[in-house]
Amino acid sequence: MDIEKVRQWRSTTGKAASVLCVVLSLLIIDALVAGFRQPINVFDLLPGTSAEINGLMAEKVESTREITYTSTSNLIQLSIDSIQKGHWFGDNMWQGRLTTSPRIRRGEYRLVVDIKGKKIQKPPLVFLIRVHKDYESYRQSFKSLMKRYFNISPWVAVVSLSPLVVLAFGCIFLLSRKIEYLMAEQGKAEVYKAIKGEGGYEIAFGLGTRHGIQANTCLALLNEKGKPVGTVMVHKVSETDSLATVGYGCTVKPGYIVSLQEPE
Numbered sequence: 001m002d003i004e005k006v007r008q009w010r011s012t013t014g015k016a017a018s019v020l021c022v023v024l025s026l027l028i029i030d031a032l033v034a035g036f037r038q039p040i041n042v043f044d045l046l047p048g049t050s051a052e053i054n055g056l057m058a059e060k061v062e063s064t065r066e067i068t069y070t071s072t073s074n075l076i077q078l079s080i081d082s083i084q085k086g087h088w089f090g091d092n093m094w095q096g097r098l099t100t101s102p103r104i105r106r107g108e109y110r111l112v113v114d115i116k117g118k119k120i121q122k123p124p125l126v127f128l129i130r131v132h133k134d135y136e137s138y139r140q141s142f143k144s145l146m147k148r149y150f151n152i153s154p155w156v157a158v159v160s161l162s163p164l165v166v167l168a169f170g171c172i173f174l175l176s177r178k179i180e181y182l183m184a185e186q187g188k189a190e191v192y193k194a195i196k197g198e199g200g201y202e203i204a205f206g207l208g209t210r211h212g213i214q215a216n217t218c219l220a221l222l223n224e225k226g227k228p229v230g231t232v233m234v235h236k237v238s239e240t241d242s243l244a245t246v247g248y249g250c251t252v253k254p255g256y257i258v259s260l261q262e263p264e
Helices: 003-037 135-139 145-150 154-185
Strands: 042-045 050-057 067-071 076-085 092-100 107-115 125-131 188-197 200-205 218-222 228-237 242-246 257-259
Touching (some): 003 145, 042 050, 042 092, 050 125, 154 188
Parallel strands (some): 042 125
Antiparallel strands (some): 076 092, 200 242
């Protein structure tokens, strides 16, 4: 197989992976910003729909029957399903479902949640319910741009794209291993680590004893374009990898190539 062809595939896959990562990052940002922009006490609904709702209660309550509510429309109903300790503040948190009647008209309504028969110090919870006339009007209330313009939850898109990102990076890894194998057959390897020291650079590359490399072996050093820039001396070798030093005055970076054979 042509090594240059494999390099092209890796380059194309890398660009695709970069694009996917950018899109994934934008989707996550969109979802987080939408969450911060959405007030916790504001609900956008259509007639005949419902939404989960919850709130903190400053006073201790033992039963859902102690929680009461009033609304500016009798076509808005609140059902309290459970009470539990809040995760952040330790106060009682109630959980329920907010439901609008199919007969409700568009507009803004208020719903106040209180404790029956108790005079509390803090003001009661007030929710704003905005009822929209149709789905297009409802979509304009979405804080997420992804959901507003494409009608897809950004978190759903993130979950859908994540396997593609993993697949792309997996392909890059496999193609890189294929390039290493093809280069090793030619007695070459890419430098994958270069550390500058007082006496020059120490580099690491994927050629070892199985490729005929021994300590004190001298190899040619080439830049990314294949032009010779110096020599390296191996001082530590394993079966598959080697460490070598590059003389002072020769610049080297990851992506350079070491070769057993002198370039023609």
